[in-house]
Amino acid sequence: MSEARVGLVIEDDQDIRELVRAVLTQAGFDVTVAGSGSEGVKAARTLNPDVITLDLGLPDIDGFEVSRQIREFSDAYIVMLTARAEELDTLIGLESGADDYLTKPFRPRELRARIAAMMRRPRALPDAGESAPPVSDRPVVVGTGSGNGHYSHNGLDLSYASRSVAVDGQELNLTRTEFELLYALLEAGRTVRTKSDLVRRLRDEDYDVGSYISEADERSVEVHMGNLRKKLGDSPQQPRWLQTVRGVGYRLAPEER
Numbered sequence: 001m002s003e004a005r006v007g008l009v010i011e012d013d014q015d016i017r018e019l020v021r022a023v024l025t026q027a028g029f030d031v032t033v034a035g036s037g038s039e040g041v042k043a044a045r046t047l048n049p050d051v052i053t054l055d056l057g058l059p060d061i062d063g064f065e066v067s068r069q070i071r072e073f074s075d076a077y078i079v080m081l082t083a084r085a086e087e088l089d090t091l092i093g094l095e096s097g098a099d100d101y102l103t104k105p106f107r108p109r110e111l112r113a114r115i116a117a118m119m120r121r122p123r124a125l126p127d128a129g130e131s132a133p134p135v136s137d138r139p140v141v142v143g144t145g146s147g148n149g150h151y152s153h154n155g156l157d158l159s160y161a162s163r164s165v166a167v168d169g170q171e172l173n174l175t176r177t178e179f180e181l182l183y184a185l186l187e188a189g190r191t192v193r194t195k196s197d198l199v200r201r202l203r204d205e206d207y208d209v210g211s212y213i214s215e216a217d218e219r220s221v222e223v224h225m226g227n228l229r230k231k232l233g234d235s236p237q238q239p240r241w242l243q244t245v246r247g248v249g250y251r252l253a254p255e256e257r
Contacts, residue, residue, distance in 0.1 A: 010040030
């Protein structure tokens with residue numbers, strides 16, 4: 001029998017805290033709650049949760065700073081819950097390390113669906129000293145199935161099985177959302193992935209579902225891609241890996257000669 005998944009709710013409003021606790025409990029999580037930012041950071045360090053819901057307006061330190069601190073030691077999925085509808089707040093939240101956000105008041109069913117989609121993505125991290133699969137001179141997948149892929153392109157190596165990414169031999173620390181976006185582009189090669197495609201990829205939705213993709217959803221992909229570029233040390237003007245197709249989406253940059 002597998003270990004129970006762990007959820008952490010960081011929220012100072014008791015009614016919302018209990019609502020989110022109920023949603024996560026019904027989804028099969030062992031849930032712990034925290035009423036302040038400092039308490040939440042301490043709990044995240046102790047519990048190693050799979051998913052964290054995080055209020056922005058906490059009484060001691062704001063959710064942006066809580067997210068930044070948690071990201072220093074945890075790869076948990078972070079969903080920000082905010083009463084602020086301004087796009088700037090959403091973007092700052094994503095830049096601070098959050099994977100997704102919901103604006104209050106939210107529907108419990110939507111929160112559960114978002115979290116379920118996140119949890120369908122692998123959480124496993126590479127073991128220390130694990131050897132990387134053999135590399136090639138261009139982005140090709142080795143093996144079959146989504147769990148056995150290895151890509152190598154312009155000095156970047158990605159192993160899906162071990163959830164590892166290295167640039168010129170130096171391993172990078174990506175969030176799981178950043179990893180999924182990079183994997184999607186390597187998988188597609190020079191084929192353009194639209195922002196809507198990438199939103200659905202992160203939600204684990206079929207492309208024919210026809211679900212609503214908002215401008216804010218597409219903007220969140222832009223923010224995650226910006227964070228990914230920074231970690232890769234990639235240049236938007238002269239990209240080595242991530243090429244923006246203006247007004248459409250992204251694709252893999254050409255192979256270096």
